[in-house]
Amino acid sequence: MTLVQSLRQRVEGRRGKLVLIGLFAALFLYPVILPFAVYEQGVLLLAFLLALMAVSWNIISGFAGYVSLGHSVFLGLGAYTGGLLAEKYQVNPLWFMPLGGLVAFVAAALVGMVVLRARGHAFVIITIALLLSMQVLVTNFSTITNGSNGVNVPLPFWSSDYQNMPFYYLFLVLLLATVAFAAWVRRTKFGTGLLAIREDEDKAAAIGVNTTRYKVLAYAVSALPIGVAGVVYAYFLSFINPIGAFALLTSVTIVLSALAGGRGTLWGPVLGGFVVSIVSEVANVYGGGSQSRLLVLGLALVLVVLFLPQGILPAVSARLAKRRAAKQAVEYTDQAGVATARTPIVVTPRSAPSAGKTSAPLLEIRGAKKSFGGLRAVDGVDLTVEAGSITALIGPNGSGKTTLFNLVTGAMPLGEGEIWFDGTRIDRLPPWERAHLGLGRTFQITRLFKSMTVLENVVAPLPSASWGLMAKDAVSGHEAERARELLDFVGLGRFGQQQAGALSYGQQKLVELAQVLMLEPKMILLDEPAGGINPTLVNRMVEIIRDLNRQGIAFLVVEHNIPLVLDLCDPVAVLSRGQVIAQGPPSIVRADPAVLEAYLGPEWLPAEPVPDVVLDQPSLSGKGS
Ligand code: ADP
Ligand code: MG
Numbered sequence: 001m002t003l004v005q006s007l008r009q010r011v012e013g014r015r016g017k018l019v020l021i022g023l024f025a026a027l028f029l030y031p032v033i034l035p036f037a038v039y040e041q042g043v044l045l046l047a048f049l050l051a052l053m054a055v056s057w058n059i060i061s062g063f064a065g066y067v068s069l070g071h072s073v074f075l076g077l078g079a080y081t082g083g084l085l086a087e088k089y090q091v092n093p094l095w096f097m098p099l100g101g102l103v104a105f106v107a108a109a110l111v112g113m114v115v116l117r118a119r120g121h122a123f124v125i126i127t128i129a130l131l132l133s134m135q136v137l138v139t140n141f142s143t144i145t146n147g148s149n150g151v152n153v154p155l156p157f158w159s160s161d162y163q164n165m166p167f168y169y170l171f172l173v174l175l176l177a178t179v180a181f182a183a184w185v186r187r188t189k190f191g192t193g194l195l196a197i198r199e200d201e202d203k204a205a206a207i208g209v210n211t212t213r214y215k216v217l218a219y220a221v222s223a224l225p226i227g228v229a230g231v232v233y234a235y236f237l238s239f240i241n242p243i244g245a246f247a248l249l250t251s252v253t254i255v256l257s258a259l260a261g262g263r264g265t266l267w268g269p270v271l272g273g274f275v276v277s278i279v280s281e282v283a284n285v286y287g288g289g290s291q292s293r294l295l296v297l298g299l300a301l302v303l304v305v306l307f308l309p310q311g312i313l314p315a316v317s318a319r320l321a322k323r324r325a326a327k328q329a330v331e332y333t334d335q336a337g338v339a340t341a342r343t344p345i346v347v348t349p350r351s352a353p354s355a356g357k358t359s360a361p362l363l364e365i366r367g368a369k370k371s372f373g374g375l376r377a378v379d380g381v382d383l384t385v386e387a388g389s390i391t392a393l394i395g396p397n398g399s400g401k402t403t404l405f406n407l408v409t410g411a412m413p414l415g416e417g418e419i420w421f422d423g424t425r426i427d428r429l430p431p432w433e434r435a436h437l438g439l440g441r442t443f444q445i446t447r448l449f450k451s452m453t454v455l456e457n458v459v460a461p462l463p464s465a466s467w468g469l470m471a472k473d474a475v476s477g478h479e480a481e482r483a484r485e486l487l488d489f490v491g492l493g494r495f496g497q498q499q500a501g502a503l504s505y506g507q508q509k510l511v512e513l514a515q516v517l518m519l520e521p522k523m524i525l526l527d528e529p530a531g532g533i534n535p536t537l538v539n540r541m542v543e544i545i546r547d548l549n550r551q552g553i554a555f556l557v558v559e560h561n562i563p564l565v566l567d568l569c570d571p572v573a574v575l576s577r578g579q580v581i582a583q584g585p586p587s588i589v590r591a592d593p594a595v596l597e598a599y600l601g602p603e604w605l606p607a608e609p610v611p612d613v614v615l616d617q618p619s620l621s622g623k624g625s
Pocket of ligand 1: 372375377395396397398399400401402403404
C-alpha cells in the first residue's frame with residue numbers, strides 16, 4: 001500500500017516530465033512508423049524550426065524582457081552564410097552550421113553593443129530596422145549575394161527515397177539542443193540576472209549585475225541557434241532569396257508563438273511554436289492560401305493578447321496549481337509570524353577596515369550637485385562617512401536624501417562634484433562597478449524581484465564582474481548555501497522558497513538587506529530601514545545593523561525615526577533643501593538651532609543646556625542657510 005502510494009506520488013511529481021518524454025519519443029518514432037507521411041513530416045519539421053526560434057527569442061525577450069521584433073534576421077543570416085558558401089564551393093551546406101551560428105552571434109553582439117546600452121523602445125525599433133536593412137543589403141550586394149535572383153543551394157546528398165526525413169531529425173535534434181541550452185541559461189546566474197533585468201533593471205545594476213553585458217550577451221546567445229538552424233533551412237529550401245530569408249512575417253510568428261505558449265517559461269515557446277505552425281498550416285490549406293493565413297495569425301495574436309496574456313502554459317499550470325493547492329490545504333499558515341530564530345553570521349567585509357591605518361574616509365562626497373529641471377535636489381553636498389561608522393542622514397521629506405543615495409550608487413548621473421569610495425573616484429563608474437567595490441544599498445520602497453523566490457532574490461547579486469561567476473548555477477552550491485545563511489541571519493530562513501512578493505513589507509526589507517550582504521559590502525546605504533514596518537521588526541533591524549557594524553561594515557542610514565537615529569547613529573548629518581546644514585555627534589546635532597528649525601522642531605531641544613563651545617563648532621553652523 002505505502003509502496004503504491006509512494007510510486008503514485010513520484011509519478012505525479014514528474015507528470016510533466018513524463019508527458020514531455022512521451023511526446024518527444026513519439027516525435028522521434030513518427031517517421032519510422034509512418035515513413036510515407038511526407039506532407040505531415042514537412043509540417044512538423046517547420047513546427048520544430050518555429051519552436052526553436054521561439055525558444056531562442058525567449059532568452060532575450062522572455063527572460064530579459066527586451067522584445068525583438070526582427071528575430072528572423074538571424075535565420076536569414078544563417079541561411080545566406082550556409083547557402084552562399086555551399087553554392088560557391090559546391091559542398092554540403094551542413095558543414096557551415098557552426099559558421100551560421102557564429103555569424104548570427106557576432107551580428108547580434110555588434111548591434112546589441114550599440115543599441116542595448118540604452119533602455120526601452122529603441123531596441124524594438126532597431127530589431128525591425130535590422131531585419132529590413134539586411135533584406136535591402138542582400139538584395140543590393142548582388143555581386144556576392146546574387147541579389148533578388150536568389151541563391152541555388154546544392155541539393156540534398158541523400159537518396160530522394162528519404163525525402164524530408166533527415167531534415168525532420170535535424171530540426172528535432174536542434175530544437176531539443178536549443179531547449180536544453182535555454183534551460184541551462186535559465187539555471188545559471190546569468191539567467192537569474194536576465195530575469196532581474198526584466199523585473200527591475202536599475203535594481204539589477206545596483207546589486208552588481210552588469211546589465212549592458214548581460215543584455216548584449218543574451219541577444220547574441222538568442223541569435224546563435226537560429227543562425228545554425230538557418231543553414232539547415234537553406235538546405236531544406238534549396239533556394240533562398242532576400243524576401244523569403246529575411247521575412248517580417250517569420251519574425252511576427254516567432255513573437256506570436258512565444259506569447260501564445262508562455263513568454264519567459266521554458267516550454268511555453270515550444271508549445272506555442274507547435275500550435276502556431278499547425279494553426280497557420282490549417283488556415284493555409286483550408287482557408288485558401290496565404291492571405292487567410294495572415295488573417296488567422298492576426299486574429300490569433302489579438303485573441304492571445306486579450307484572453308491569454310500570460311500564454312497557454314502559464315494559464316494551464318496556474319489552473320493545476322490552484323487545484324493542487326485546494327487539495328493540500330494551506331501550507332504557509334504561519335506566514336504572518338515573522339520571528340524565527342536568528343543565527344549569528346560572520347560577514348568579514350572584503351578588506352576589514354583597519355581603524356587608523358588610513359586617514360581618508362571610506363566615502364567622501366565633495367560638492368555634489370544634481371538638478372531636476374529647475375529644482376536643485378542636491379545642491380553642493382559635502383559629506384563623509386568614516387570606515388566602521390553608522391552615519392545618519394536625516395532631514396525633511398524632499399530634502400534630497402534619496403537623490404543623494406542615487407548619486408552615490410550610480411542610479412543617476414552626478415551633475416557636479418566628486419564622489420570617492422575607499423580610495424577610488426566612483427562618480428563616473430556604472431552602478432555595478434560601484435557594487436563590486438563593496439558599496440551596497442537598500443531602497444526606500446523595497447525593490448525585490450517579486451516573481452522570484454526569496455532565495456533566488458538573495459543569490460541574485462554578483463560581488464564581482466567575473467565571467468565564470470555568470471555560468472555558475474544560481475541556486476545550488478556554495479552561493480546558495482551562503483544565501484541560506486544570510487536568510488537565517490535576518491531570521492527569515494524558512495521563507496526561502498516563497499515568492500518574494502508574498503512577504504510582508506518589513507520582511508521584504510530584511511530580505512533586501514540579506515540580498516545586499518551577498519555583495520560582501522564594505523558599506524551599506526539604508527534608505528529608511530525602519531519606515532513602515534512593525535516595531536518587532538524595527539528592533540530586529542537595529543540588532544542586525546549593530547551586529548554587522550561590529551564586524552566592520554559601515555552604514556549610511558536615512559531614517560525618520562529620530563529616537564532610533566539618535567540611539568544608533570554617530571555621527572548624524574542633516575540635509576535641508578539639498579544642503580548639509582549640520583554634521584556631528586547626535587547630542588550636538590539635536591541641539592543645533594538650524595536643525596531644530598529646519599527639521600526636528602523645538603520638542604527635540606535637550607533638557608539641559610548645551611555648552612556654548614559645542615554650538616560654536618564650525619561643522620555645526622548652517623551652510624548657506
Ligand atoms: P528625500 O528622499 O529626502 O525625501 P528626494 O531625494 O526623494 O528627497 O527628493 C528630493 C527632491 O527631488 C524632491 O523635490 C523630489 O520631488 C525631487 N526628485 C527626486 N527624484 C526626482 C526625479 N527622478 N525627477 C524629478 N524630480 C525628482
Ligand atoms: Mg527619500
